[in-house]
Amino acid sequence: MCRGWCIGGTDFKKALAKDLTEREAELRMDHEELADYNQTDWQARLERCLIALGMARVEATSTIKSAPWKLAIASKLKRECSVTNAWLTARLAMGVPKAVSAQVGRYRRDNEASCKLAAKLRKLNIER
Numbered sequence: 001m002c003r004g005w006c007i008g009g010t011d012f013k014k015a016l017a018k019d020l021t022e023r024e025a026e027l028r029m030d031h032e033e034l035a036d037y038n039q040t041d042w043q044a045r046l047e048r049c050l051i052a053l054g055m056a057r058v059e060a061t062s063t064i065k066s067a068p069w070k071l072a073i074a075s076k077l078k079r080e081c082s083v084t085n086a087w088l089t090a091r092l093a094m095g096v097p098k099a100v101s102a103q104v105g106r107y108r109r110d111n112e113a114s115c116k117l118a119a120k121l122r123k124l125n126i127e128r
Contacts, residue, residue: 013040042083046091049073052124053117057091065095071107072117076124078104 008016017040029037050057053069060070070092077083085097094100112118 010040010043014044017041017044038082039087042077042081042087043091045077045081045083046073048124049076049121052120060091060093063093065093065099066103066107068107068111068115069117070094071104072112072115072121074100075104075108075112075118076121 017037046057050073053072055069063070074088074092074094077088085100088094088100089097094103107115
């Protein structure tokens, strides 16, 4: 292979990623392969969160940067995987990447415990 961690479409990558992570063996990937693998994983996790909350990514551009549903998803993804602020802002229209950590931190401290959206996501198992 000369590019990426696998050759194939999105569904194939999701299935292969799931198969690989279920194995006991250690995975070794170079920087580009790992970045592509992470993108596939993060996208799958985001889609599961959106479905659980009954939201669509297209709604991200029409709601405020710190909408509760965006913060609930960002908090869950940041807690459970290595998702970056830049990736989150690009997918959820959350403003500048630097602000995401502050927004999520404030959300966790002030709202997450009583947020119904966060409660829905806590029940959601989105492990690889």
